[in-house]
Amino acid sequence: MNFSERIYLPAVFKGMAITLSHLFRKKATIQYPEQQRPMSQVFRGLHILKRDEKGAERCTACGLCALACPAEAITMTAAERTPDNKQFYREEKYASVYEINMLRCIFCGLCEEACPKAAIFLQNDVMAPASYEREDFIYGKDRLVEPFLQN
Amino acid sequence: MNEWVFKIIFISIIFGLSLFIAMYSTYAERKLAAFLQDRLGPNRAGPFGLLQPLADGVKLFFKEEFIPKASDRWLFIMGPGLFMITALMTSAVIPFAPDLVLNGQTYSMQAADLNVGILYIFGVVSLGVYGVLVGGWASNNKFSLLGAIRAASQNISYELAMGLSIVALVMVTSTLSLRDIVDQQHGWHWNIIYQPFGFLIFIICAFAETNRAPFDLPECETELVGGYHTEFSSMKLGFYLFAEYINVFVSSAVLATLYFGGYQFPFISDMEPGMAKTILGACVMFGKIFFFIFLFIWIRWTLPRFRYDQLMNLGWKVLIPLSVLNILLTGAFILFKI
Numbered sequence: 001m002n003f004s005e006r007i008y009l010p011a012v013f014k015g016m017a018i019t020l021s022h023l024f025r026k027k028a029t030i031q032y033p034e035q036q037r038p039m040s041q042v043f044r045g046l047h048i049l050k051r052d053e054k055g056a057e058r059c060t061a062c063g064l065c066a067l068a069c070p071a072e073a074i075t076m077t078a079a080e081r082t083p084d085n086k087q088f089y090r091e092e093k094y095a096s097v098y099e100i101n102m103l104r105c106i107f108c109g110l111c112e113e114a115c116p117k118a119a120i121f122l123q124n125d126v127m128a129p130a131s132y133e134r135e136d137f138i139y140g141k142d143r144l145v146e147p148f149l150q151n
Numbered sequence: 152m153n154e155w156v157f158k159i160i161f162i163s164i165i166f167g168l169s170l171f172i173a174m175y176s177t178y179a180e181r182k183l184a185a186f187l188q189d190r191l192g193p194n195r196a197g198p199f200g201l202l203q204p205l206a207d208g209v210k211l212f213f214k215e216e217f218i219p220k221a222s223d224r225w226l227f228i229m230g231p232g233l234f235m236i237t238a239l240m241t242s243a244v245i246p247f248a249p250d251l252v253l254n255g256q257t258y259s260m261q262a263a264d265l266n267v268g269i270l271y272i273f274g275v276v277s278l279g280v281y282g283v284l285v286g287g288w289a290s291n292n293k294f295s296l297l298g299a300i301r302a303a304s305q306n307i308s309y310e311l312a313m314g315l316s317i318v319a320l321v322m323v324t325s326t327l328s329l330r331d332i333v334d335q336q337h338g339w340h341w342n343i344i345y346q347p348f349g350f351l352i353f354i355i356c357a358f359a360e361t362n363r364a365p366f367d368l369p370e371c372e373t374e375l376v377g378g379y380h381t382e383f384s385s386m387k388l389g390f391y392l393f394a395e396y397i398n399v400f401v402s403s404a405v406l407a408t409l410y411f412g413g414y415q416f417p418f419i420s421d422m423e424p425g426m427a428k429t430i431l432g433a434c435v436m437f438g439k440i441f442f443f444i445f446l447f448i449w450i451r452w453t454l455p456r457f458r459y460d461q462l463m464n465l466g467w468k469v470l471i472p473l474s475v476l477n478i479l480l481t482g483a484f485i486l487f488k489i
Contacts, residue, residue, distance in 0.1 A: 009351075012454065019187045019453040029191040 044107045044122040047100055049145045052090055057145060058119035061095035068114030073104035090117075098144060102128045102137040154258075162243075162262050169242050172444075173396035174204045180396075180448050187452045211389035219291060219382050226289035231383065231390035234282025238397040240275045244268040245404045246330045248414050248433035252424040260429060261330060268329035269317055272405060273310070276360060279398070280306045283369065286391070287379035298378030301459065302369035305359060308466035309366075313356035315474035316349040319481040320409060333413035337420055341412040348477045350410045352470055357406060359466070361398040364451035368459055403443030404436075411439050 004010050030037055039045065050058050061078035079096035081089050088094075105128075111120050131137060178193070178200070185192025193200035218227055248260035265271050280303050287299020323345050324332050336342060343350050359366040370378035380391045407413055414432035422428040457465070 015453045016449060019449065022189055023183070023186045025189055027186075027191050028189050031191075 039125050041124055043124040044109045044112075046123050046126040046128045047105075047111070047139070047144055048121050048123050048126075049098065049141070050119050050121060051146050051148070054087075055148055056088055056090045057094060058090055058117045059095050059098065060089075060091045060093050060117055060119075061098075062093075062116065064114040064116060065111035065120055068110040069105075070108060070110060071104045071106045073101045073106075074111060075099050075101075095141070098141050100139045100144065102139055103134065157258050158262070161258075161260070165242055165247070165262060166239065169239060169397050169400055172400045172440075173393055174208070176396040176399060176444055176448075177207065177392075178204045179444065180451075183445070183448045184452050187449070208389070211386050214385040216385040216387070217382075221291040222382065223289040223291070226285050227382075228387070230282055230286025230289055231387045231394070232282075233285060234279060234394045235390045235397070237275050237279040237282060238394040238401065241272055241398075241401040242404065244271050244329055245401070245408055246333050246413060247404075247436055248429045249419070250424060251426065251429040253426070257424075259330075260433070264328065264330050266326075266328045269321065269327045269332075269409075272329075273314060273317075277306070277310055279394075282391075282394070283379050286383065290379075290382035292382050294376050295379050295381045298369050298381070302362060302379055305362075305366065305368055305462060305466070308463060309356045309359035309470070312352055312466060312470035312474050313360065315471065315478060316346075316352040316356065317409075319349045319474070319477045320346050320353075322478070322481050322485060329408050329413075333408055333415060336412040336415050338415075338417060341410065341415075343410045346410065346477075346481070348480075349474070352474050352477065353410070354406060355465075355470060357402045358447070358450065359462075361402050361447070362395060363399065363447055365454040365457050366462060367451075367456060368462060399444055399447050400440065403440045403447065406443050407436060407439035413439075 052058050061076055063076060063078075066072075066074040066076060075097070076095045076099070077097040078093050081092050081094055107122060107128075109122050112122055128137075181203070182192040182200070193203040196202040196206045218224060243262040244265050246259075246261040246264075251258040251260060283302045283306075284299045287295040287297075287302070290296070320332075320342060321327060323342065324335055326332060326335075332342070358364075362369050368378075370380070380388055383391060414436040416432070416435045419428070419432065422431070
């Protein structure tokens with residue numbers, strides 16, 4: 001080390017200049033609850049059960065999503081469509097109960113890939129919210145099915 | 152106004168001001184730390200997070216107070232108090248503003264104009280070590296004791312160099328009274344111009360004395376858990392942390408007084424003694440103090456912590472010989488009137 005390196009002070013001042021320049025720099029902080037960063041296009045968030053263009057549920061309770069699910073988070077019960085609820089479901093069979101346990105779900109997206117009816121998707125802009133109760137993480141159809149399209 | 156009444160009021164103001172500045176130093180520390188690291192820092196409590204120190208204080212008061220069973224109970228309680236008292240005592244001899252002349256009566260803006268002001272500061276500051284040592288020893292914890300011993304030996308080592316750097320300053324000013332030292336620095340005759348080398352040594356020692364980075368060795372989380380205050384909780388810990396900020400404030404005041412002309416600013420001698428002069432002088436003084444507090448924080452977030460042997464090397468093998476050299480040089484300058 002030469003003399004100026006050995007007395008350290010030039011290096012100290014250089015370091016201080018660097019930190020001082022950071023004082024005026026734009027901050028990287030995002031004020032989270034008020035201000036949110038847009039999610040990536042390929043982000044896999046909360047599931048949604050889609051409706052078709054007529055507003056009927058696309059899901060036909062074939063069970064392929066549950067089969068594809070590596071975490072076994074999806075359970076469903078199939079039921080047969082009756083004449084009085086015909087307009088709500090697309091085909092003869094539908095899921096009377098469709099539940100995803102968000103504590104088990106690993107958001108891998110295999111259900112989305114397995115679905116032959118394009119009924120289940122992982123949204124890229126909604127995260128599964130936190131909760132204090134375990135029961136709140138079992139998502140039934142009330143929280144999964146897409147709301148009616150407003151035309 | 153009776154002089155005693157004035158003194159009591161003045162001392163209470165200085166006391167409150169030290170506490171207030173120390174309180175907002177914690178806020179400034181967090182805020183500046185954040186800014187220097189490209190973050191925003193506390194901004195939830197009140198506008199710009201200005202109520203954060205209050206929230207911190209409330210939190211410290213409401214935390215569980217724990218005293219280890221095997222500790223020396225009285226000393227354990229005394230430690231933080233001692234540290235706090237010594238931190239607060241130092242501000243007594245610092246002249247904060249020019250004399251106030253009202254209705255023909257002169258009020259000194261200094262709690263006590265001792266003719267041995269510098270010695271008083273050194274005496275009180277060296278007592279501060281007891282707070283740390285007593286607290287660390289009374290905890291009955293090996294790591295606390297080690298931390299306390301480190302703190303004590305660090306403080307003592309750096310006090311030597313600090314004292315020697317002050318000797319050179321006293322040779323230039325030929326007085327020990329802080330008021331006289333400030334008065335001598337009228338115009339631009341700041342002591343930093345005559346003693347740049349001594350100032351450098353003094354400020355390094357001031358960092359070490361206040362136990363702040365890069366010399367914050369008494370509290371190395373990795374080796375000593377929390378250092379001397381490992382066992383302290385609630386407001387007793389608060390006292391230790393708080394007193395550190397009071398020390399920073401007082402060190403800044405001492406630095407401004409000794410080397411940067413205290414309340415002196417150009418053209419101050421043209422002003423009539425009165426309210427305006429006193430207030431302006433106080434503003435200048437506090438401006439200088441805030442600059443040094445900023446410097447303390449700035450350096451803390453720039454430099455990494457020393458290793459202990461490096462710290463001791465710097466203190467004993469570098470700073471003490473350098474300050475002796477400074478004394479010799481100053482002596483030669485004075486003797487040959489260069």
